[in-house]
Amino acid sequence: MSKRDNxxxxxxxxxxxxxxxxxxxxxxxxxxxxIGNGKEASLSTAWALLITSIIFYIIANSFPILxxxxxxxxxxxxxxxxxxxxxxxxxxxxxxIIFIASVFVPIxxxxxxxxxxxNYKKPQGGSRKVDQAKLYxxxxxxxxxxxxxxxxxxxxxxxxxxxxxxxxxGVGATAFVLMVFFTMLSAMSIDIRFIKEGKNGD
Amino acid sequence: MENLDNLIxxxxxxxxxxxxxxxxGSVAKCVECNKILYRNVKDAFHKSIAYSITALILFIVANxxxxxxxxxxxxxxxxxxxxxxxxxxxxxxFVVGSILIVVLVISPLVVMFSYLTLALxxxxxxxxxxxxxxxxFLIISRDWEMLDIFFISILVALVKLxxxxxxxxxVSFYALLGFIIVNIFILRNIKVVELWTMFSREYxxxxx
Numbered sequence: 001m002s003k004r005d006n007x008x009x010x011x012x013x014x015x016x017x018x019x020x021x022x023x024x025x026x027x028x029x030x031x032x033x034x035i036g037n038g039k040e041a042s043l044s045t046a047w048a049l050l051i052t053s054i055i056f057y058i059i060a061n062s063f064p065i066l067x068x069x070x071x072x073x074x075x076x077x078x079x080x081x082x083x084x085x086x087x088x089x090x091x092x093x094x095x096x097i098i099f100i101a102s103v104f105v106p107i108x109x110x111x112x113x114x115x116x117x118x119n120y121k122k123p124q125g126g127s128r129k130v131d132q133a134k135l136y137x138x139x140x141x142x143x144x145x146x147x148x149x150x151x152x153x154x155x156x157x158x159x160x161x162x163x164x165x166x167x168x169x170g171v172g173a174t175a176f177v178l179m180v181f182f183t184m185l186s187a188m189s190i191d192i193r194f195i196k197e198g199k200n201g202d
Numbered sequence: 203m204e205n206l207d208n209l210i211x212x213x214x215x216x217x218x219x220x221x222x223x224x225x226x227g228s229v230a231k232c233v234e235c236n237k238i239l240y241r242n243v244k245d246a247f248h249k250s251i252a253y254s255i256t257a258l259i260l261f262i263v264a265n266x267x268x269x270x271x272x273x274x275x276x277x278x279x280x281x282x283x284x285x286x287x288x289x290x291x292x293x294x295x296f297v298v299g300s301i302l303i304v305v306l307v308i309s310p311l312v313v314m315f316s317y318l319t320l321a322l323x324x325x326x327x328x329x330x331x332x333x334x335x336x337x338x339f340l341i342i343s344r345d346w347e348m349l350d351i352f353f354i355s356i357l358v359a360l361v362k363l364x365x366x367x368x369x370x371x372x373v374s375f376y377a378l379l380g381f382i383i384v385n386i387f388i389l390r391n392i393k394v395v396e397l398w399t400m401f402s403r404e405y406x407x408x409x410x
Binding site for chain 1: 216
């Protein structure tokens with residue numbers, strides 16, 4: 001089976017499909033779902049969604065994600081501010097979790113998607129280059145974990161609404177949640193056929 | 203031209219290989235990376251029904267009762283998923299609230315109901331034409347189901363709360379934990395490719 005480039009596994013039913021022209025849309029022969037979008041469409045969609053999510057990420061980081069009202073005094077925390085506050089309080093593991101989930105993972109994901117998009121369909125010789133299919137896999141796995149911070153904010157909002165202390169989400173939370181949403185869409189819109197071609201394209 | 207139905211591509215390393223018929227209870231592994239390609243699970247639909255009903259019950263419990271009960275300076279409050287989302291809506295966070303509804307309520311429900319209906323379709327041999335839509339729904343919503351991440355977030359939030367609040371776990375905390383464990387069992391035991399092969403005549407599952 002030397003021409004393995006021309007086989008693709010459907011992401012819905014996992015049945016094997018054969019194709020000749022990777023610039024066309026492809027529908028699964030068994031479950032009739034759309035597997036791939038064709039190069040142009042999938043490239044531009046992924047770029048657009050990625051840029052959108054980067055913009056949202058910048059917004060999310062420049063506005064407070066958490067607003068604490070203690071005895072009438074309001075203080076607010078941005079993502080980084082929250083991490084620093086936790087670190088100074090001495091809860092290092094939690095500070096590390098929040099940092100990894102809401103700073104490190106999104107940025108890593110941006111770079112992974114960027115890398116995939118830039119090297120899209122460029123032939124990669126030999127094994128010394130990074131395996132793009134694996135990278136794509138990683139982005140899919142780590143993607144949702146950046147939601148941790150938003151969930152924490154939502155939990156605190158839901159539970160701390162006393163007369164003395166009141167915690168609410170900030171504008172940053174909305175931007176952050178949209179950022180996660182658009183990065184996931186961006187990763188999903190990449191047509192896996194080209195990643196595969198890049199992998200054995202010599 | 204070989205029949206495409208006799209082929210399978212490994213999800214982990216993209217190696218194309220031939221399918222073989224499996225005896226019941228055995229596993230086919232990839233020739234390249236040795237990861238599991240597919241299994242012939244004993245009583246896959248019984249398991250599917252059992253797991254999904256368990257998960258649904260746990261999910262309902264997790265939504266009905268409080269996850270955490272806290273008290274700060276004598277004032278008490280409790281955390282429930284719906285209350286939390288309602289709170290967010292109240293504070294004007296429509297986007298956050300809506301996305302949380304999707305990832306915490308709708309997606310898990312769709313996933314579990316899909317498993318259940320798929321098993322029933324196979325068992326009762328009715329509405330076979332709907333099956334492929336259900337599988338697509340299942341795959342899409344599985345990507346958006348984030349209850350496990352939510353659970354970790356509860357633990358993180360706990361650490362933040364523990365400084366100035368008295369916290370005790372509610373029933374739903376354990377229900378949620380149970381749901382996540384059952385979900386892991388489902389993901390390990392019931393693979394989509396097997397669900398699909400149960401419908402298609404070609405492979406090993408022409409048993410009943």
